[in-house]
Amino acid sequence: MQGNAKYHLLVDIGSSISKGFFFQELIPETDTARGEWKLLARCESPTLSEYKRIKENLIGQITGWEKRDYEEIVSRSPALEGVHAEGARGEEGLVTDFCKNFAGRITAGGGGVLLLEVGSSKIWHAFCEGEEVEVNQGSWGNGRGALRLIRRLSGIEAISRWVCSQVSPEEIGDYVGNKSIFSAQLPTNEFASEVEGAMLRESLGLLQEELAKRWNNVEEVLLAGAAFSSVENYRSGLLAFLDGTQMQGLCQLWLDRWGTVPVLGGLDVEIEPFLVNLGTVLAFSHSLPEGERVARIFLDLGLKDDLEVIVSSGDLVCVPLEEGQRAQLSLEMSYGVELPGFDPEVRIDGGQIGLVIDGRARPLFTGRKDGNQLVENWRESLGIY
Amino acid sequence: MWVPADVVIERNRSRLIERTLPVRGNIRLKEGDQVRLESVVGDYQHAASFRNYNLSRLLQIPPEKVEECLLVPVGAEVYMGTPVAKNSKLWGLKTIEFASPVEGVIFSLSDNSGVLTIKETPEKRNLVAGVNGTVQKVMPGKGVKIGTTVSSARTKLAVGNDRAGMIKIVSNRDITLTDRVITSECSGKIVVGGALLTREVVHKCLALKVRAVVCGGIHWSTFRGIISSARGRMEDIGTTICVTEGFGFQPMGDEIFRFLSGYENHFGMILSRLKEVIIPLSDQEASGDPVGDKDREREAEVKAGLGYGVRVVELPRLDLFGKIGESGPVTSKSGSKFTTPCLDIDVDGETMSKPIRNLEVNCPNSRKAG
Numbered sequence: 001m002q003g004n005a006k007y008h009l010l011v012d013i014g015s016s017i018s019k020g021f022f023f024q025e026l027i028p029e030t031d032t033a034r035g036e037w038k039l040l041a042r043c044e045s046p047t048l049s050e051y052k053r054i055k056e057n058l059i060g061q062i063t064g065w066e067k068r069d070y071e072e073i074v075s076r077s078p079a080l081e082g083v084h085a086e087g088a089r090g091e092e093g094l095v096t097d098f099c100k101n102f103a104g105r106i107t108a109g110g111g112g113v114l115l116l117e118v119g120s121s122k123i124w125h126a127f128c129e130g131e132e133v134e135v136n137q138g139s140w141g142n143g144r145g146a147l148r149l150i151r152r153l154s155g156i157e158a159i160s161r162w163v164c165s166q167v168s169p170e171e172i173g174d175y176v177g178n179k180s181i182f183s184a185q186l187p188t189n190e191f192a193s194e195v196e197g198a199m200l201r202e203s204l205g206l207l208q209e210e211l212a213k214r215w216n217n218v219e220e221v222l223l224a225g226a227a228f229s230s231v232e233n234y235r236s237g238l239l240a241f242l243d244g245t246q247m248q249g250l251c252q253l254w255l256d257r258w259g260t261v262p263v264l265g266g267l268d269v270e271i272e273p274f275l276v277n278l279g280t281v282l283a284f285s286h287s288l289p290e291g292e293r294v295a296r297i298f299l300d301l302g303l304k305d306d307l308e309v310i311v312s313s314g315d316l317v318c319v320p321l322e323e324g325q326r327a328q329l330s331l332e333m334s335y336g337v338e339l340p341g342f343d344p345e346v347r348i349d350g351g352q353i354g355l356v357i358d359g360r361a362r363p364l365f366t367g368r369k370d371g372n373q374l375v376e377n378w379r380e381s382l383g384i385y
Numbered sequence: 386m387w388v389p390a391d392v393v394i395e396r397n398r399s400r401l402i403e404r405t406l407p408v409r410g411n412i413r414l415k416e417g418d419q420v421r422l423e424s425v426v427g428d429y430q431h432a433a434s435f436r437n438y439n440l441s442r443l444l445q446i447p448p449e450k451v452e453e454c455l456l457v458p459v460g461a462e463v464y465m466g467t468p469v470a471k472n473s474k475l476w477g478l479k480t481i482e483f484a485s486p487v488e489g490v491i492f493s494l495s496d497n498s499g500v501l502t503i504k505e506t507p508e509k510r511n512l513v514a515g516v517n518g519t520v521q522k523v524m525p526g527k528g529v530k531i532g533t534t535v536s537s538a539r540t541k542l543a544v545g546n547d548r549a550g551m552i553k554i555v556s557n558r559d560i561t562l563t564d565r566v567i568t569s570e571c572s573g574k575i576v577v578g579g580a581l582l583t584r585e586v587v588h589k590c591l592a593l594k595v596r597a598v599v600c601g602g603i604h605w606s607t608f609r610g611i612i613s614s615a616r617g618r619m620e621d622i623g624t625t626i627c628v629t630e631g632f633g634f635q636p637m638g639d640e641i642f643r644f645l646s647g648y649e650n651h652f653g654m655i656l657s658r659l660k661e662v663i664i665p666l667s668d669q670e671a672s673g674d675p676v677g678d679k680d681r682e683r684e685a686e687v688k689a690g691l692g693y694g695v696r697v698v699e700l701p702r703l704d705l706f707g708k709i710g711e712s713g714p715v716t717s718k719s720g721s722k723f724t725t726p727c728l729d730i731d732v733d734g735e736t737m738s739k740p741i742r743n744l745e746v747n748c749p750n751s752r753k754a755g
C-alpha cells in the first residue's frame with residue numbers, strides 16, 4: 001500500500017487467453033465508504049501450464065509493477081484444465097456474486113438483471129432478481145467450444161445465413177472447425193469477423209427459449225465474455241445480442257469491454273466504471289408483415305416538443321440519446337403488438353449508442369429467402385458498414 | 386514472453402504407453418515384465434456384432450418370397466461359405482446363391498424388407514503390446530502401462546479409437562487424397578499423405594479395413610459425416626482419422642510428412658485422445674539417452690533473434706510461415722479496443738507485426754532458451 005492507495009493485480013485465467021488487470025484502489029477517509037477503483041492497465045497472455053509463467057508474461061508488459069506492493073487475486077475458468085493456480089476461485093461463484101453486486105443497484109421495484117457471458121469454451125447466463133439468483137452454463141462457445149456449438153445447430157446454414165461475404169457454406173464450416181483448434185486467434189479480416197459474429201448470434205440463439213421466459217422481468221442486461229469483447233465495435237455487439245436472443249422487451253444494455261466480470265465479480269467494488277453503457281434497447285413482440293406500422297413512440301426529452309418515432313415492421317432505428325440523458329417514453333402500439341415488461345412510469349437512459357428500437361417481427365427471417373440481404377440491411381440500419 | 390510451443394515432432398522420448406482391452410478380459414502380464422512389439426498383453430471376447438444382408442435385392446425376388454428360398458432355418462449356425470439362400474430362375478437355368486460371409490447364427494429374417502440378419506460368433510482376440518519396454522503398471526482385466534522409448538508426431542485433430550498398424554505413405558503431402566491410392570495393400574495399415582481427406586476416401590478406407598488415415602486437412606462437411614451428434618461425442622466409425630493441420634484443403638506440414646515418410650513400413654500407433662502418431666522404437670533405434678516425460682515442455686520463452694519458426698494463423702489461412710525477427714516481444718494495439726502482445730515476424734524478407742495469439746511458435750526441442 002502506498003500513501004492512501006492500494007494496488008491489486010487481478011488475473012483471469014481463461015481456457016485460451018489469460019488477462020491481467022492492474023487496479024489502483026483509493027482508500028476512503030472513512031471506514032464505511034467504499035474505495036474507488038481505477039483500472040491502470042490491462043494486458044493478456046496465452047494461457048499456459050503454469051501460473052507463474054502467465055504472471056511473468058503479464059507483468060512483463062507493464063512497466064513499474066515490480067516496484068509496487070500489490071495484492072494478487074486469481075480467478076480461474078471452470079472450463080480450464082491443467083493450470084495450477086493455488087487459491088484461484090472458480091468463475092461460477094464470481095458470476096453469481098457479480099450479478100448480486102450489479103443487481104444491488106436496482107431499485108426496490110425489483111427489476112431483474114441478466115448476465116450473458118460468451119466465452120471460448122462455455123456460455124454462461126445468470127439471472128438475478130431481488131434475492132433470487134439463477135446461474136446456468138452451456139457447453140458451447142466461440143472458440144474451443146465451436147465444434148460443440150455447430151453440432152447443436154441444424155446445419156452450417158444456421159451460421160451462413162448471417163454471413164454477407166460471398167463464401168461457400170463449406171468455407172464457413174471449415175472456419176468454425178479451425179476456430180475450435182486455433183481458439184485464441186483474433187479475426188484479422190472481414191470474413192473472419194462476420195463468421196465470428198454469426199457464431200456469437202447462434203451461441204445466443206440456443207438460449208432463446210430459456211430467455212423468452214425472462215424478458216418480462218429483465219431491466220438490465222450485461223454482455224460479457226471474449227466473444228463480445230472482440231467484436232469490431234459496440235454497435236456490432238448490440239446487434240449480435242438482438243439478433244441472437246431475439247429479445248422482446250425493454251432493457252438497459254451494458255458491455256464488459258475489458259473482461260472484468262470474472263475478476264471483479266466477488267469483490268466489493270463499484271462495477272459500473274468498468275462497463276460500457278450502450279444505452280436502451282426496445283424490441284417489440286409481433287408478427288406483422290414487413291412495412292406495416294408497429295408503433296408510434298413519443299420521447300419526452302425535456303424539450304418543447306416530444307420526439308416522435310414511427311416504427312414499421314422490419315425497422316431497426318437508432319435514436320441518439322447520450323449517456324446521462326434520460327427520456328420519458330410513451331407508446332401507441334398497433335393491434336397484435338406487445339412490449340413485454342414495459343412500465344410507462346420508468347424513464348429510459350441513453351448511452352454510447354443511444355436508444356435502439358427493434359421493430360422486426362419475431363422470429364427473424366420468417367418467410368424470407370433473401371436472408372443475407374436482410375442481414376446487410378440490418379447492419380446498415382445501425383450504421384455498421 | 387512465454388508462449389505455447391507447437392512441438393510437432395518429438396524423438397527418442399520416454400513415454401508411458403497405455404494398452405487397454407476394448408472390453409474387460411484377461412491380462413497376461415505383470416509389473417516388471419519385459420515386452421516386445423508382438424508380446425501379448427491380454428485376451429478378450431470380441432463382442433458379437435450383427436450383419437444385415439438384403440436378400441430380396443441380392444436374390445432379385447420380392448421380400449415376402451425370401452423365406453421360401455432359405456436353405457437354413459432362422460437360428461441355425463453357419464460358417465463362412467455356408468449356402469444360406471438360393472433362387473433359381475428361368476426354370477433352373479440361372480441360379481443366384483447367397484453364402485454366409487461370416488461365422489455366426491441366423492438371427493432373423495424380415496418379411497417386410499427381406500433383410501437377413503446374422504449374429505457373428507464372438508471370438509477370442511489378443512491385444513499385442515505394440516511397443517518394446519517394461520510393464521510399469523497393470524490394471525487388472527483392463528490393460529497395462531508400458532514404459533518405452535518412442536518418437537511421435539502431434540496432429541491437430543483425431544477421431545476414433547486408438548489403433549496400430551504399419552505406416553504406408555500413399556500420396557504427396559500437398560494434393561487431395563483420392564480413393565485410387567487406397568488399395569488392398571492398405572488393409573490393416575496406417576495410411577499417410579494428402580492435403581484433403583474426402584468422403585470417398587473415408588468410405589474406401591472403411592471397406593478395405595484401413596486402420597487409420599493421416600492427412601493434412603478435411604472439410605467440415607466430411608468431418609460432420611464421420612462424427613455422431615446423437616450422443617454429443619465423437620464415435621468410432623472403424624477407421625481412425627487424423628488431421629495434421631486443420632479444416633479445409635491444408636497441405637500436410639513438411640516436417641511431419643518427412644518424419645512419417647522416414648518410418649514407412651514401420652509399426653506405428655495412433656493415440657486418438659492425445660492426437661498423436663506414436664512410433665515405438667527398438668533398442669537399436671532409440672539412440673542415446675532418452676529424454677523423460679517431464680522434460681516434454683510444451684511452452685517456450687521466446688526472445689529476439691532466436692529465429693524460431695512460426696506459423697501465422699489468420700483464418701481461413703493457415704499457410705503463412707516465417708521466423709521471429711530481431712526486435713522481440715512488443716505490446717501493440719490490435720483492433721480498436723484493447724492491446725495484445727505482438728511479435729515482429731520475418732516472412733519472405735518482409736517484417737510484419739503479428740499478435741502472439743495468432744502465432745504457432747515452433748520451438749526446436751522446446752527447451753527454455755538462453
